[in-house]
Amino acid sequence: MSQPRGPEPSNPIAAIPAFKHLPAETLAKLQKHWTMRRFGAGELIVNHLDASNDVFLIIEGQARVTIYSMGGKSVTFCDLGPGDMFGEVAAIDGAPRSASVEARTSCSVSSIPAAKFRADVLSEPAVAQALLLHLATKVRELTTRVYEFSVLPVGNRIDAEVLRLAKVAPRQGKSARIPAIPTHAEIANRTSTHREAVTRELNRLTRLGLLERSGRGLVVKDVDRLAAMVHEATGE
Numbered sequence: 001m002s003q004p005r006g007p008e009p010s011n012p013i014a015a016i017p018a019f020k021h022l023p024a025e026t027l028a029k030l031q032k033h034w035t036m037r038r039f040g041a042g043e044l045i046v047n048h049l050d051a052s053n054d055v056f057l058i059i060e061g062q063a064r065v066t067i068y069s070m071g072g073k074s075v076t077f078c079d080l081g082p083g084d085m086f087g088e089v090a091a092i093d094g095a096p097r098s099a100s101v102e103a104r105t106s107c108s109v110s111s112i113p114a115a116k117f118r119a120d121v122l123s124e125p126a127v128a129q130a131l132l133l134h135l136a137t138k139v140r141e142l143t144t145r146v147y148e149f150s151v152l153p154v155g156n157r158i159d160a161e162v163l164r165l166a167k168v169a170p171r172q173g174k175s176a177r178i179p180a181i182p183t184h185a186e187i188a189n190r191t192s193t194h195r196e197a198v199t200r201e202l203n204r205l206t207r208l209g210l211l212e213r214s215g216r217g218l219v220v221k222d223v224d225r226l227a228a229m230v231h232e233a234t235g236e
Helices: 024-031 088-093 114-123 125-151 154-167 184-190 195-207 223-234
Strands: 004-007 035-039 044-046 055-060 063-068 074-080 100-103 107-112 175-178 211-214 217-220
Touching (some): 088 125, 154 175, 154 223, 195 211
Antiparallel strands (some): 055 107, 211 217
């Protein structure tokens, strides 16, 4: 079980990309409402459809957003890392959790009760504006995923997923190194296909000179070229 660890020593709000440009005095005012917690690898942080409504921010570690079907099949939406916020939807509308979030590694997270989160948003226009931008970004990302599932062939969906991973990976010139590539089964889950199709497509990208294995990681050797391929398929 996770345990509260008292007030966080550094300001968690500043780690949220959409909030990092808030005035220093606003960040300092918000800081006192957040507390630190620790979750072990494999531990459930929030459960799909439960009634909790705290908002969370990952300070350290990795987590995964998932829903399990009645038959036990998992549907993975995304992975989360330092600076990613989650739980804000339940905090805003008071409805049950829309998905489960599980720690993939040992995680340090900061949390705030829903009532305090809503009060901060309503009392600080700059916070409200930052939250609107954050939610707008999420809606655009989900719109893109629905479009891909609806119209793209399997290979293009896999290419788009690899590109998403490359865009948040460390860059060196044209290349990006994804330090811990998801398994072929995990990529298949994210792109609504099967493991064999992922293997075939990654092998094809390797033959084209776009991918290269590096230990447990994967190097995308030309991110711009891969982006051009995805753009050609999606028109975006």
